[in-house]
Amino acid sequence: MKVQLFTIRIASSHFSADQQALNDFLQQIKFVKSDTHFVESTEEPHWSVLLHYESNPQAKENSITVEEADLTPGSLYVLECLKQWRTDKAETLNIPKFMVCHNSELISIAFHHPKNKEALGSIKGFGAKKIEKFGDEIIEVLNAL
Template sequence: MSIKVCNIRLDKEHLQPDQNSMNAFLDSVNVKLTSSNFVTTGTTDYWSVLIFYESKKETQTPIIENQLTGVEKELYEVLKTWRNNKATELNLKHFMISHNSELMNIAIKKPKTISALKKIKGFGEVKTAKFGQEILSVLNS
């Protein structure tokens, strides 16, 4: 996730260009969170807007099961079996271990290392620390 600060100056000369610039930026990203404050310096009044965002190219389009190749489907089924067994062992709901979409991404990308696994959406530090080695073992078996 990235951060950008936009200032919208309120004088007639800058208001519309600043708004146009901010709107163009907002159209080019996926906004996650915003925060704004009114700022007055005695000479200039403006809105300062903090935008937390992800670029559109960073987001992943959802994968559906029928998009998987034969080998990927087989690997996905093996990963689902592992996940279901792990959920039963830990007395958790299956989605608490991993969502189907995450397992499909693993089946497609076939990560070889923990750092490669962390690049898959849904696998941050915590989930990778808990289940990363087991997932890599499943992939390597």
């Protein structure tokens, strides 16, 4: 088991970035447990988060940044189909497209072409909630191609 310490500063100028760093890390590992403590300091009060985790080889495998230039012509077609699905879904839900999926997520899906919802979970940005909400439809689009 490994450990990693995070500091989540309370000041609004740092809070979002610190929290995003923690969330990004959690996407890449297998969570075991955490210990949190509030540190009162006259300089800068913050939360101290100690994470106990195990390596997640599957997450590391797909965490390599894939860019659109890395896609084959077939994968570019898959990407265009996924973008059309995202546009339609965003219009249906009346939300911005990025709230459905970011471009980087769609590029990773087109590159890795997951076969089921479990494999979709290895794509960076896809946690349990997003898979529950959109996983079946994404796999449906992929299987239709």
